[in-house]
Amino acid sequence: MPAVAGVSFDLAPGACLVVAGPSGSGKSTLARAIAGLVPWAAPGRLGGDLRLDGRPVGSTEPAALVARIGVVFQDPSSQLVMERAEDDVAFGLEGRGWLSPAMRARVPAALAEAGLAGFERRRTARLSGGEQQRLALAGAFAPQPGLLVLDEPTANLDPPGALAFAERLAAVRETRATTIVLVEHRADLAWPLADLVLALSADGTPLALGTPAELLARHRPALVAAGIWLPDEPPPPAAAIVRPAPRTQPLPAPPAPPLAEVRDVDFAFERGIPVLAGLDLAIEPGDRLVLLGPNGSGKSTAARLLVGLLRPNRGTVRVAGRDPARIAPRELARLAGYVTQDPERSFLAGTVEADLLLGLTPDERARAGDVATALGLALDRFGARNPFTLSGGEQRRLSLASQLVRRPGLLVLDEPTFGQDRRGYEDLLSLVRARVEAGTAVVAATHDLRFAADLGGRVVRLAAGRIAEDAP
Amino acid sequence: MIAIPTRADRVATSPLGRANPLATLAVALAWLLALSTTTDLRPPLLVTAVAVAAALALGRVPPADLARGLAPLWLAALSVGFFNALLSPANADPTATVVLAFGPIHLTEPALAAGVALGLRVVAIVAVGVAWGRVTDPTHLTDALVQQGRLPERFAYGALAALQAIPWLAEDLVALREARRMRGLRASWHPRVLVGLLVLAIRRGDRLAVAMDARGFAAPGRTRYREVRWAMLDTLVVMAGLAVLAGIVALR
Numbered sequence: 001m002p003a004v005a006g007v008s009f010d011l012a013p014g015a016c017l018v019v020a021g022p023s024g025s026g027k028s029t030l031a032r033a034i035a036g037l038v039p040w041a042a043p044g045r046l047g048g049d050l051r052l053d054g055r056p057v058g059s060t061e062p063a064a065l066v067a068r069i070g071v072v073f074q075d076p077s078s079q080l081v082m083e084r085a086e087d088d089v090a091f092g093l094e095g096r097g098w099l100s101p102a103m104r105a106r107v108p109a110a111l112a113e114a115g116l117a118g119f120e121r122r123r124t125a126r127l128s129g130g131e132q133q134r135l136a137l138a139g140a141f142a143p144q145p146g147l148l149v150l151d152e153p154t155a156n157l158d159p160p161g162a163l164a165f166a167e168r169l170a171a172v173r174e175t176r177a178t179t180i181v182l183v184e185h186r187a188d189l190a191w192p193l194a195d196l197v198l199a200l201s202a203d204g205t206p207l208a209l210g211t212p213a214e215l216l217a218r219h220r221p222a223l224v225a226a227g228i229w230l231p232d233e234p235p236p237p238a239a240a241i242v243r244p245a246p247r248t249q250p251l252p253a254p255p256a257p258p259l260a261e262v263r264d265v266d267f268a269f270e271r272g273i274p275v276l277a278g279l280d281l282a283i284e285p286g287d288r289l290v291l292l293g294p295n296g297s298g299k300s301t302a303a304r305l306l307v308g309l310l311r312p313n314r315g316t317v318r319v320a321g322r323d324p325a326r327i328a329p330r331e332l333a334r335l336a337g338y339v340t341q342d343p344e345r346s347f348l349a350g351t352v353e354a355d356l357l358l359g360l361t362p363d364e365r366a367r368a369g370d371v372a373t374a375l376g377l378a379l380d381r382f383g384a385r386n387p388f389t390l391s392g393g394e395q396r397r398l399s400l401a402s403q404l405v406r407r408p409g410l411l412v413l414d415e416p417t418f419g420q421d422r423r424g425y426e427d428l429l430s431l432v433r434a435r436v437e438a439g440t441a442v443v444a445a446t447h448d449l450r451f452a453a454d455l456g457g458r459v460v461r462l463a464a465g466r467i468a469e470d471a472p
Numbered sequence: 473m474i475a476i477p478t479r480a481d482r483v484a485t486s487p488l489g490r491a492n493p494l495a496t497l498a499v500a501l502a503w504l505l506a507l508s509t510t511t512d513l514r515p516p517l518l519v520t521a522v523a524v525a526a527a528l529a530l531g532r533v534p535p536a537d538l539a540r541g542l543a544p545l546w547l548a549a550l551s552v553g554f555f556n557a558l559l560s561p562a563n564a565d566p567t568a569t570v571v572l573a574f575g576p577i578h579l580t581e582p583a584l585a586a587g588v589a590l591g592l593r594v595v596a597i598v599a600v601g602v603a604w605g606r607v608t609d610p611t612h613l614t615d616a617l618v619q620q621g622r623l624p625e626r627f628a629y630g631a632l633a634a635l636q637a638i639p640w641l642a643e644d645l646v647a648l649r650e651a652r653r654m655r656g657l658r659a660s661w662h663p664r665v666l667v668g669l670l671v672l673a674i675r676r677g678d679r680l681a682v683a684m685d686a687r688g689f690a691a692p693g694r695t696r697y698r699e700v701r702w703a704m705l706d707t708l709v710v711m712a713g714l715a716v717l718a719g720i721v722a723l724r
Binding site: 013022031035037040041042062063064068069071073075077078079080081082083084086087090091092093094095096098099100103104107121124125136139143284304308309325326330331332333334336337338340342345347348349355358359402406 | 678699
């Protein structure tokens with residue numbers, strides 16, 4: 001079964017194509033093919049006629065194909081090649097035959113353009129997710145390619161970073177010197193840049209192709225039905241984040257110690273480089289707490305501390321009155337759930353079903369199928385799939401399902417909405433809301449202001465490892 | 473933003489850090505070769521002292537870093553020396569002086585001397601290796617191997633990229649064990665963790681290869697961001713290294 005089928009379009013030099021589609025519709029596969037990487041570098045078979053710069057891909061020397069193309073893939077960490085940031089940016093210039101003096105001038109400029117001025121000597125492995133994404137972008141932009149292929153380039157960026165990136169892309173488009181193919185769920189950022197939008201349906205066939213205005217005028221119902229985000233529903237600004245709606249059910253009175261508590265916590269991975277300092281949080285059953293903050297501000301670290309995966313250097317963390325790092329796994333997994341930012345690293349079995357059922361009690365097994373279905377991963381369709389072959393959005397929902405199924409009293413989510421199409425987002429939101437109704441406390445570390453607003457609740461803003469704002 | 477000089481930067485700007493890694497490699501190999509031809513006690517001791525002193529003074533390696541690298545050395549040297557002394561055929565020689573007798577175990581003087589000499593050689597070999605490793609930046613070494621050593625780029629930079637992936641492997645392991653814990657399973661060395669680690673490593677390797685090709689790695693006419701040349705300093709390093717070696721050998 002082809003991942004993508006029957007796609008046709010012509011893209012004029014300097015034009016911008018936005019590819020939209022539900023999760024698992026083959027957007028990333030298409031992006032690799034457009035970047036001229038199939039089949040010689042990336043696996044797959046290519047049928048039909050694909051021409052880049054007028055040259056048919058099948059009969060052109062690969063080196064000549066990629067010479068004028070810059071690509072940024074979904075996972076930034078696995079496309080950084082060299083040990084230090086400047087060498088990594090230079091890597092693509094070397095391959096395209098730039099001379100040394102030109103490289104010396106271009107590398108710092110490309111880093112600065114991506115918001116990484118002064119990062120030349122930094123080790124790529126030590127950068128935060130957002131910084132790695134910026135570095136991957138700097139590497140793709142540096143050779144000033146004729147065609148840029150970008151697969152979810154803003155997924156790991158904080159809101160100001162995503163906005164700055166969209167502005168930069170708009171400036172690139174303005175010059176009409178670089179053709180852009182952009183796969184992006186953030187329709188509010190991507191569609192205004194588009195000359196053409198290609199919408200894919202779930203089976204990888206084209207749903208619609210046209211200018212953004214044409215698509216919105218003629219195909220809106222079909223796009224909405226396919227779960228594709230549209231640009232005229234921008235995420236609400238931070239100011240619009242609403243207070244929690246009144247509860248429909250009374251909750252049990254909070255027990256004497258809070259459900260979870262962080263007291264005056266300091267944490268550092270390396271001595272002298274603090275990640276968090278003086279963190280204080282108290283979480284009661286049914287609370288909704290959104291952790292916001294720029295890339296590298298310590299959100300993920302706070303999430304891991306809260307469930308005892310890390311232990312503080314100073315201060316205390318308590319879940320149900322106990323140190324979560326010392327609670328036996330079997331018990332902890334029923335007290336607290338944690339969905340990691342990187343779902344691929346949380347898969348522990350060869351099929352979706354086996355992964356979901358791993359370590360469950362018979363009661364939990366009985367409801368696993370329903371949880372999967374509620375998150376759009378019905379086991380009769382997805383159960384036998386290998387988790388690694390799922391799309392990014394599906395992987396994230398699977399890792400959420402395997403935590404939700406235990407119904408923990410505290411649910412900690414790290415960027416749960418990355419790469420979700422509209423339907424996946426709505427499924428996820430309604431399931432999380434249902435758990436909140438039932439008394440689960442939810443803590444979400446996120447850059448997604450729409451999710452922050454939809455979830456409601458308290459907003460804690462982190463900046464450089466400290467609480468900058470704690471708004472009820 | 474102000475770039476904070478890191479530990480690695482201090483080493484990289486030191487005389488040995490700036491030297492062509494092939495020059496320091498040549499010296500290190502010459503020393504190791506010379507060590508294998510001697511059974512004396514003094515040369516390995518002197519080589520160890522010179523290697524450690526050079527790493528500290530000329531390579532500006534922080535003493536704590538060097539100490540950490542050398543830590544496993546003592547155990548290795550002691551056990552190699554001890555077992556070689558114990559199992560030496562010289563112990564069966566009835567004319568040799570017995571240093572230690574414990575039941576059927578005899579330890580004679582020549583056997584003990586041979587054991588000590590062997591142990592010291594292990595010390596020296598490891599010290600030279602660790603000192604060279606600490607003053608050598610992997611990227612610099614790869615550049616030198618490609619530019620002066622004429623190693624194929626695809627192999628050299630592929631190996632370098634694989635080396636970069638080792639810290640990721642450690643992070644994958646942490647993440648997989650955390651994932652097990654959050655599923656209510658013991659975060660031990662379950663075989664499934666190792667399978668998962670392998671799967672992640674293969675996937676990362678695949679993606680890295682595609683990313684490298686997408687950035688023109690396969691293209692002919694590749695240029696160089698870092699030109700590595702053979703400079704006066706490098707000749708000096710080799711000459712000094714060989715002179716020190718000659719001195720040590722002569723002293724015996």
